[in-house]
Amino acid sequence: MIAALLIGLTRFLVGGSGQWLGCAPSARQRIYFANHSSHLDTLILWAAMPPDLRRRVRPVAAADYWGKGAVQRHIALKVLNAVLIERNARGSDPLEPLRDALAAGDSLIIFPEGTRAFERLPGAFKPGLYHLARAFPEAELVPVFLDNLRRALPKGSFFPVPISCIARFGCPMQLEPGEAKPAFLERARAAVVEMA
Amino acid sequence: MTLPTIEPTMKLLFGGVLALLAFASLVGFVLGRWVTTENGRNTVRNLNARIKAWWVMVAVFALAFLFGKGVTIILFALISFYCLREFLTLTPTHPTDHRPIAAAFYLFLPLQYWLVWIDWQSMLTVLIPVYAFLLLPVLAVLKGKTDDFLARSARIQWALMLTVFCISHAPALLLLELPGDHKPIYLLFFLITVVQLSDVLQYVAGKLFGRRKIAPHVSPSKTVEGFVGGGLAATAVGAALWWITPFTPLQAASMAAAIVLAGFFGGLVLSAVKRSLGAKDWGVMIEGHGGALDRMDSVTFAAPLFFHLVNYFCAR
Numbered sequence: 001m002i003a004a005l006l007i008g009l010t011r012f013l014v015g016g017s018g019q020w021l022g023c024a025p026s027a028r029q030r031i032y033f034a035n036h037s038s039h040l041d042t043l044i045l046w047a048a049m050p051p052d053l054r055r056r057v058r059p060v061a062a063a064d065y066w067g068k069g070a071v072q073r074h075i076a077l078k079v080l081n082a083v084l085i086e087r088n089a090r091g092s093d094p095l096e097p098l099r100d101a102l103a104a105g106d107s108l109i110i111f112p113e114g115t116r117a118f119e120r121l122p123g124a125f126k127p128g129l130y131h132l133a134r135a136f137p138e139a140e141l142v143p144v145f146l147d148n149l150r151r152a153l154p155k156g157s158f159f160p161v162p163i164s165c166i167a168r169f170g171c172p173m174q175l176e177p178g179e180a181k182p183a184f185l186e187r188a189r190a191a192v193v194e195m196a
Numbered sequence: 197m198t199l200p201t202i203e204p205t206m207k208l209l210f211g212g213v214l215a216l217l218a219f220a221s222l223v224g225f226v227l228g229r230w231v232t233t234e235n236g237r238n239t240v241r242n243l244n245a246r247i248k249a250w251w252v253m254v255a256v257f258a259l260a261f262l263f264g265k266g267v268t269i270i271l272f273a274l275i276s277f278y279c280l281r282e283f284l285t286l287t288p289t290h291p292t293d294h295r296p297i298a299a300a301f302y303l304f305l306p307l308q309y310w311l312v313w314i315d316w317q318s319m320l321t322v323l324i325p326v327y328a329f330l331l332l333p334v335l336a337v338l339k340g341k342t343d344d345f346l347a348r349s350a351r352i353q354w355a356l357m358l359t360v361f362c363i364s365h366a367p368a369l370l371l372l373e374l375p376g377d378h379k380p381i382y383l384l385f386f387l388i389t390v391v392q393l394s395d396v397l398q399y400v401a402g403k404l405f406g407r408r409k410i411a412p413h414v415s416p417s418k419t420v421e422g423f424v425g426g427g428l429a430a431t432a433v434g435a436a437l438w439w440i441t442p443f444t445p446l447q448a449a450s451m452a453a454a455i456v457l458a459g460f461f462g463g464l465v466l467s468a469v470k471r472s473l474g475a476k477d478w479g480v481m482i483e484g485h486g487g488a489l490d491r492m493d494s495v496t497f498a499a500p501l502f503f504h505l506v507n508y509f510c511a512r
Contacts (some may be wrong), residue, residue, distance in 0.1 A: 015285075015431075017480075076507050118291075148285060150291045151290075151291050151297075152293035154292070154294050155291075155292045157414055159298070161284075161294060161297045161298050161302075162277070162280070162281045162284075162301055162302055163281065163284055163289070163297075163477075164281060164285040165281075
């Protein structure tokens with residue numbers, strides 16, 4: 001009910017259509033990684049998934065934003081089925097909940113920049129993607145470029161304006177044997193930029 | 197809820213539109229059987245998608261007309277909304293222009309259609325050309341970013357003028373007080389029918405006889421033969437509809453010719469805008485047609501002109 005309402009509102013205001021350029025939607029385990037420019041990113045990527053995949057493709061969201069208010073928390077946990085992580089966790093491993101979700105067979109949506117960028121193209125990736133790729137080599141890594149979101153809801157604004165947002169899905173990639181961390185992260189970033 | 201009663205004239209008009217659509221569907225079906233080349237098959241597939249979309253669009257308009265002024269205004273407000281969204285999605289606006297864009301969508305669009313609803317004619321003709329024109333750059337300048345400032349302001353103003361100001365003049369026809377017992381809803385029917393038929397007939401005449409391109413770089417499908425043939429045919433249909441308007445047959449033909457001409461140039465100008473933004477269609481909303489603005493481009497130019505012509509020559 002809330003999910004249908006949320007999808008309807010998203011479609012009406014900010015579109016959220018998916019363009020599957022490099023691969024087709026699939027139920028096999030994947031880690032989707034995308035550029036991060038707006039609080040809408042999670043919602044748009046979720047709306048761009050075919051309905052039958054939405055439950056098993058879980059967005060990774062920052063606990064300091066999505067876990068804050070009761071409404072956001074409810075949407076994040078009950079509707080989006082998100083995995084909440086502590087960005088500034090001291091002592092504990094912030095990737096722990098992600099590993100648990102992957103071990104349970106779920107797919108993930110992550111934003112490897114860690115924070116929203118001002119520019120259209122993504123900044124440097126944090127190493128989380130590398131660690132997950134190494135721990136779960138059988139999961140496909142799918143690059144996603146999210147376009148127009150920084151215009152629909154730029155960093156620092158409180159409500160979206162109706163500009164259609166698009167999620168472009170690229171060719172799946174894998175961590176090559178022996179590939180060094182910086183080289184892999186740069187290759188992953190380039191795969192996202194390629195679809196800009 | 198009781199359904200509103202439908203006037204005999206309206207029944208007749210929509211009966212005519214349905215007959216036309218049924219005929220078009222039949223032609224599309226026969227062409228689908230008949231055409232063999234790959235190129236021809238693509239054309240027919242696009243034609244049939246267009247005809248199918250026409251059924252839906254006519255149904256939506258018929259419902260709005262049936263329920264009267266309020267629903268018709270809401271329909272056009274929604275059309276403006278989708279057109280504005282398409283325009284600003286394709287236009288490279290800057291993230292710092294979030295405030296003027298929000299004002300365009302959430303303030304000026306509803307306000308303009310509210311003015312139509314409460315029948316404040318003098319204000320609806322100045323709200324966007326004057327007040328939005330002054331307020332939007334103020335909202336932008338407060339962010340303190342000067343890069344590309346003129347172009348950024350112009351993009352948003354153009355978007356608002358074309359998709360909200362211009363299109364709102366179609367339902368604004370309902371406000372005009374006509375001589376005798378003529379009803380303005382038929383003027384809206386006249387405008388939409390002539391504009392859209394002109395587009396369709398120019399497309400058909402162009403496909404059949406088109407040889408000399410008018411503006412190959414701007415709109416490669418527009419030909420002299422298509423424009424003249426389709427334009428004259430649409431003008432003739434307009435003249436034949438004189439009995440639903442306060443015009444004489446000759447006046448109706450002149451009005452239709454003005455609508456055809458304005459619609460043609462609207463299509464041409466918006467095509468140039470679209471191409472300057474590197475796109476072929478405004479969107480993907482209507483299968484076979486492209487976006488909502490691809491269907492409304494001629495209306496943006498024809499509606500204000502027709503509104504003022506009627507207001508000047510006929511309205512009491």
